[in-house]
Amino acid sequence: MGVTNSNKVISTDQIACDGSLRVTLALTAAPDIMSNPTDIVLVLDRSGSMTGLPLASMKAGADTFIDIIDEATDGAADGQIGSGSRIGIVSFAGSATADTQLITSVADLKDAVDALTAGGNTNHADAFSTAAGLFDPASSNAKVIVMFTDGNTTAGPPPAPVADAAKAQGIIIYAIGLVGSDGVDVSALNEWATDPDAAHVAVTPDAADLEQLFADLAANISNPGATDIVIDEVVNPDFVITSVLMPSKGSAAVTGLNSLRWTIPELGVTASESAVLEFFIRHTAQTSGVKEVNQSIDYSDAEGNAVTFPDPTVTVSCDVVVCPEGCPDPVDLSVEGCADAVVVDAGDVYLESQGRIIQLNVTLKNVCPGKRVALAAILAEVDDSGQEYSRGLKTLTIPAHDFPSCRDVHVRCIKFVVPEDLNVSSGAARGMCSRRSFRARFIAHTIDTSFRCCQGC
Numbered sequence: 001m002g003v004t005n006s007n008k009v010i011s012t013d014q015i016a017c018d019g020s021l022r023v024t025l026a027l028t029a030a031p032d033i034m035s036n037p038t039d040i041v042l043v044l045d046r047s048g049s050m051t052g053l054p055l056a057s058m059k060a061g062a063d064t065f066i067d068i069i070d071e072a073t074d075g076a077a078d079g080q081i082g083s084g085s086r087i088g089i090v091s092f093a094g095s096a097t098a099d100t101q102l103i104t105s106v107a108d109l110k111d112a113v114d115a116l117t118a119g120g121n122t123n124h125a126d127a128f129s130t131a132a133g134l135f136d137p138a139s140s141n142a143k144v145i146v147m148f149t150d151g152n153t154t155a156g157p158p159p160a161p162v163a164d165a166a167k168a169q170g171i172i173i174y175a176i177g178l179v180g181s182d183g184v185d186v187s188a189l190n191e192w193a194t195d196p197d198a199a200h201v202a203v204t205p206d207a208a209d210l211e212q213l214f215a216d217l218a219a220n221i222s223n224p225g226a227t228d229i230v231i232d233e234v235v236n237p238d239f240v241i242t243s244v245l246m247p248s249k250g251s252a253a254v255t256g257l258n259s260l261r262w263t264i265p266e267l268g269v270t271a272s273e274s275a276v277l278e279f280f281i282r283h284t285a286q287t288s289g290v291k292e293v294n295q296s297i298d299y300s301d302a303e304g305n306a307v308t309f310p311d312p313t314v315t316v317s318c319d320v321v322v323c324p325e326g327c328p329d330p331v332d333l334s335v336e337g338c339a340d341a342v343v344v345d346a347g348d349v350y351l352e353s354q355g356r357i358i359q360l361n362v363t364l365k366n367v368c369p370g371k372r373v374a375l376a377a378i379l380a381e382v383d384d385s386g387q388e389y390s391r392g393l394k395t396l397t398i399p400a401h402d403f404p405s406c407r408d409v410h411v412r413c414i415k416f417v418v419p420e421d422l423n424v425s426s427g428a429a430r431g432m433c434s435r436r437s438f439r440a441r442f443i444a445h446t447i448d449t450s451f452r453c454c455q456g457c
Contacts, residue, residue, distance in 0.1 A: 003029045003226050003301075004217060004272070005174065007198040008309040010293055017318035020242065020282040023293060025233065025309070026198035027275050029226045029268025030142075033072055037084030038142040039102050040069065041131040042113075045149040047093045050118040054150055054178055057207040061214030062089075062113045065146075068218035070106050079106045084141065088134045089113060092127035093120030094155045102134055122151050124159035128192070132166040142272070143171040146217065147192065148210075150178040152185045163192040172272060176213050177203040199274040202310075216308065225268035228302040231277075234259045234295040238285035238316075249275035258295070288318040320367075320401045320409045355419035362442055364398065364409040372447040373398040373409070379416045382437040383424040391438065392416045397447070 011022035030036070042062055050058065066087060067077065074082025081087055086102035089112040099112040127147070135143045145166065153159055167173060175189040190197035202213050229250070235241060235258045244252050250264030262277050281293070290313050299307040333344045364373055375396045380388040394414055401407060418436070425436050 002032075002303060003027060003268075003305040003307050005199050005202070006216070006299070006307045006309050007202060008294070008297070008312060009198050010312045010314060012314070013312075014315040014317065015283060017286065017288070017316060018283060019316070020280055021293075021314060022278055022280055023235075024198045025231065025262065025277045026196055027226075027229070027264075027267060027307070028199040028272065029305075030272040031225055031268060033069075033085055034074070034083045036142060037140075038144055039086050039088070039135055039139065040144045040146065041088040041090055041102070041134050042066075043096075043127050043131045043145055043147045044089065044091045044113070044116065045093075045122065045127075045151070046091045046116045046118050046120075047122040047151060047154075048119050049122075049151050052118075054207045054210075055116065055118045057210040058148060058178075059113050059116065061148075061211040063110050064211055065214040065218045066106055066109050066113075068215065072218070080104050081106065086141075088131075090127060090131045090134070091116050092123055092130070093118075094123055096123060096126040096130035098130055098134060102136075121155035122149065122153055123156035124149065124153050124188075124192075125156040125162045128159055128162040128166055132162075132169065132171060135169075135171065137169070143169070145171055145173045146176065146214075147173060147189075148176045148178075148214075149189075150184060152183070152188070160188070160191050167194060173200065174217060175201045176210070176217070177201070178207060178210060179203065179205040196274055196276050198276060225266065225273075226264075226301040226303055226305050227266040227269065228300075229262075229264035229267060230298075230300050231262040231264075232259070232296075232298045233262070234297070235281055236292055236295050238283060238287070238291055239281040239293070240284050242280045242282050244279040245277070247275060247277040249273075252277055252279070283316055285316075286318055288316050290315050320403070320407055322398055322409060322411050323413055324396050324398075324411065355417060355422070356436065358416045358418060358438065358440075360414040360416070360440055361410065361412045362414070364411060364444055366406045367398075367401065367409045368406045368446075369403055370400050370448065372400045373444055374447050375411060376443040377414045377416075378441040378443070379418075380439045380441075381418065381422065381424055382439055387424075388439060389422070389424055391418050391422065400448070 005028040007026045009024050015021055070081055071077045073085045081104040086104055087109055088102040089099040089109060091097055091099050131145050172194050173192060175193040177184040177189050186203055189201045193200035240257045241254055241260060244254055244260055252260055252262040254260050264275055267273050267275055292311055292313050294311045297309050331346045335342045360377055367373060375398055377394045379391040381391050382388055423436055425434050
């Protein structure tokens with residue numbers, strides 16, 4: 001069968017600016033179907049949400065799947081599933097129907113697919129039960145269910161126990177999900193499918209991708225597993241790889257700040273087999289937005305399997321940062337190569353007496369877009385009796401942000417100079433090493449408002 005599934009998933013779809021996430025790469029490979037006959041049941045969702053493009057795309061995908069198996073089993077697209085393998089069609093809505101038994105006629109299989117119409121609820125339990133009932137327990141053929149659905153269960157009992165019973169009988173379950181009108185439950189697909197989830201579940205939000213998902217599952221069926229596998233992963237430059245766990249098969253090594261290589265000597269040569277690699281990445285850029293995790297991922301093996309991986313995205317949220325005061329202007333100087341010493345006139349520097357510089361940071365909570373904020377920072381020094389002495393007031397205009405929703409705004413580096421001759425702390429020593437106590441208060445309000453006072457009052 002060659003490589004029957006490839007997947008890449010991430011542990012979360014949203015992180016903070018310096019956040020981390022886990023990336024999982026997975027492969028499944030199986031022996032050549034010509035020497036390892038396989039019975040396959042395509043389980044196809046025909047509920048009401050499949051009306052229109054989803055149904056047409058699913059039919060195209062199922063027909064492509066059948067064509068690929070046809071040629072893979074006997075080396076010719078002759079209209080017959082060969083070498084002892086068979087395919088069956090089960091469709092379901094509020095209940096499931098065996099549209100064919102396990103048969104070899106490509107024409108009959110396609111006729112069954114093309115005759116499907118959409119309507120009704122979604123009964124996954126009956127679909128699994130009907131599909132499992134097509135297999136002959138006495139047959140030595142490998143047994144595979146390919147479940148396609150676009151939505152959540154709306155009829156019948158919970159499907160997970162039925163799927164578990166099928167897996168207990170040695171049936172391998174793959175799940176293909178289309179994010180339909182009511183949103184497919186990916187966690188349910190993971191529960192139904194054979195482990196590991198990443199190697200047996202594929203999901204797309206676009207019905208136009210369905211044909212490719214069905215084709216990817218069948219495309220490498222003629223290959224005898226995979227050997228000498230090399231996967232070179234390069235993540236987006238906005239991320240760095242922080243750690244790589246030991247893969248379930250083969251070995252993996254970091255090759256750069258944002259790249260790694262995973263090698264597997266052989267996979268699925270004698271029986272269906274999966275391999276999983278997990279690694280962790282951290283976002284290091286200072287920009288927000290929806291970002292692709294991949295920059296590139298290249299696959300190769302000795303058999304020439306055509307393997308592609310999904311390209312997941314993550315939403316990165318970086319807080320708004322305002323720096324109202326800049327650094328002092330620098331004085332540039334240079335020293336000639338043969339000079340032992342240099343004297344530089346740096347100009348005038350005006351001392352403000354000895355003292356401390358207090359630099360305050362504050363976070364303005366829930367600032368709405370398009371609203372400037374007036375901010376006051378008030379500093380007082382406190383003597384031993386608790387008496388306060390004014391040490392300064394700063395009023396700042398914080399510019400508006402353009403994020404689509406209210407955000408926290410970090411205001412940094414509000415500086416106060418407190419000369420030493422204002423020190424009110426007790427003790428004989430009033431030098432730079434004496435302890436001084438202060439209190440800071442903040443007042444903030446929105447500048448921009450549509451409020452107008454009543455006229456004539």
